[in-house]
Amino acid sequence: MKAFIVFTRIPLEHKTKTRLLPYYTPKQCVGLHIAMLKDLARTLNGLDASVKTYIYYLPEGDVSIIKNIFGDDKTYREQRGEDLGDKMYNAISEVLAEGAEAVSLSGTDIPLLLAEDIESSFTFLENNDIVLSPTEDGGYYLVGMKKANKEIFDIEGYGTGSVFENTKQKIEDMGLSLGTGRRLRDIDTKEDIKAYYGIIRTDLDFRKTHTAIFLKENKSIAIIIPTYNEEETIVSLMNQLKGIKDRCEIVFVDGGSTDNTAKLIEESKFRLLHSKKGRNNQMNLGALSVEADILFFLHCDSTLPPNPLKEILDLMEVYRAGCFGIAFKSLSPLMFICRYISNHRVFDRKVMFGDQGIVIDRDLFMEIGMYPDLPIMEDYQLSLTLKEKGIKLGMARHRIYTSTRRFKGGPIRKLRLMWKMNRLRAKYRRGVNIEEISAMYKDVR
Structure with a gap:
């Protein structure tokens, strides 16, 4: 008989995944643990029928929580011992004493663990005394053996970055043969979660x-x-945001309004910061004031689609930066053309503008130096910088509607303005002084 042992806690707040606090709340830590347990349960169900599974858990909380996930066909036992090494040895020794020919043991925080990884550990044990599978942080997520060996668990500093190497060295010093499984990343820290965001973007399975x-x-x-x-x-936008304010952080950054804008912002519901005028200054201050994973820069004259947060999460599942498409509250054919050109530009020229609602990974935003110190074209330069770095842009499923207050007047005036904006961008690309370009761009407010 071959046996696989799962070492786990029962998912309880302030007990599980505590190294993720305060990045995650205690409730989120439990939710992550349960999600990983469910994935592991599916992996275990894919094992060869000759492998018997044991679930060894810490004696805290209601064991039915994990039984409901793994099923009644598993054998459940409490972990015994003073420290982690002692507990692992006791579990392996116990199962080997019951007749198992080979035993492998793993934890529950390796989301990429496959049935093949477990079964290959038994293959390694056919020709080796010990098997270890390393983690990215210097530990190991799987250990297997055919004879209980307490010495290899007598390693100081479990949870440090030298556990795998120290254990490997001890095995070699004892004259035992070692098989090594593939290296995988566990989830213990905020940095691990961010690494898994990258895996999500590239691994469809x-x-x-x-x-x-x-x-x-x-x-x-x-x-x-x-x-x-x-x-x-401002009032219209706040009314749109009230329905989502409990699921995200919302920060208004006023650039010295001379009207009633700042007074109208409901500070009991939203945060209000004050900055010197200039969207670049305002948006950078807002970004520095938050710790969120995703930054969404939104113009005040925008109308959001239903479920904007879901659209943002769907977008950022695949991309590190992107925007919503844009539409205008106008039946003018010229505005339909402007809409088409603006949305097509995201994919054709890799350029997005602020009125499309720019969405970006916070770490990426900080990495590129935030919005540049420019009185105008800050969103254009942001896109050019992302393009230089090879960052692909995505677009949310639905559109943001924005006002046409800059496009007042008849068709001729609208065409002239569109041509002017195109000319200003061309001047910027040619290196014309930004103050000269800014003087040509008249603020409509």
């Missing part, structure tokens, strides 16, 4: 797992809104 879905849905979002003389639009 992993994207379907309980763990990946949980990680995606629990990304935090901050909405940052620069304001300047927006008393005509």
Whole structure:
């Protein structure tokens, strides 16, 4: 008989995944643990029928929580021992004494663990005394043996970055043969979670797992809104945001409005910061004031689609930066053309503008130096910088509607303005002084 032992805690707040606090709340830590247990249960169900599974758990909480996940066909036992090494030795020794020919043991925080990894550990044991499978952080997530050996668990500093190497050295010093499984990443820290965001973007199979879905849905979002003389639009936007304010952080950054904008912002519901004028200054201040995983820069004259947070999470599941498509509250054929050109530009020229609602990974935003110190074209330069770094842009499923206050007048005036904006961008690309370009761009507020 071959046996596989799972070492786990019962998912309880303030007991499980505590190294993720305060990045995750205690409730989120439990949710992540449960998601990983569900994925492991599916992996165990894919094992060869000759492998018997044991679940060894810490004696705290209601064991029915994990029984409901793993099923009644597993053998459940409490962990015994003073420390982790002692507990692992006792479990392996116990199962070997019951007639198992080979035993492998693993924890529950390796989302990429496959049935093949477990079964290959038994293959290694056919020709080796010990098998170890390393983690990215210097530990190991799987250990297997045919004879109980207490000495290899007498390693100081479990949870440090030298456990695998120290254990490997001890095995070699004892004259035992070692088989090594593939290296995988566990989830213990905020940095591990961020690494798994990258895996989600590239691994379609992993994207379907309980763990990946949980990680995606629990990304935090901050909405940052620069304001300047927006008393005509601010109330409408706040009304849209009230329905989602409990699921994200919302920060208004006023650039010295001379009207009633700042007074109208409901500080009991939203955060209000003050900055010198300039969208770049305002948005950078807002970004520095939050810890969210995702930054969403939104203009005040925007109308959001239904479920904007879900659209953002869906977008950022695959991309590190992107935007919503744009539409205008106008039946003018020219505005339909402007809409088409703006949305097509995201994929054709890799350029997005602020009125499309820019969405970006916070770490990426900080890595590129935030918005550049420019009085105008800050969103254009942001896109150019992302393009230089090879960052692909995505687009959310639905559109943001924005006002046409800059496009007042008849068709001729609209065409002239569109041509002017195109010319200003061309001047910027040619290196024309930014103050000269800014002087040509008249603020409509």
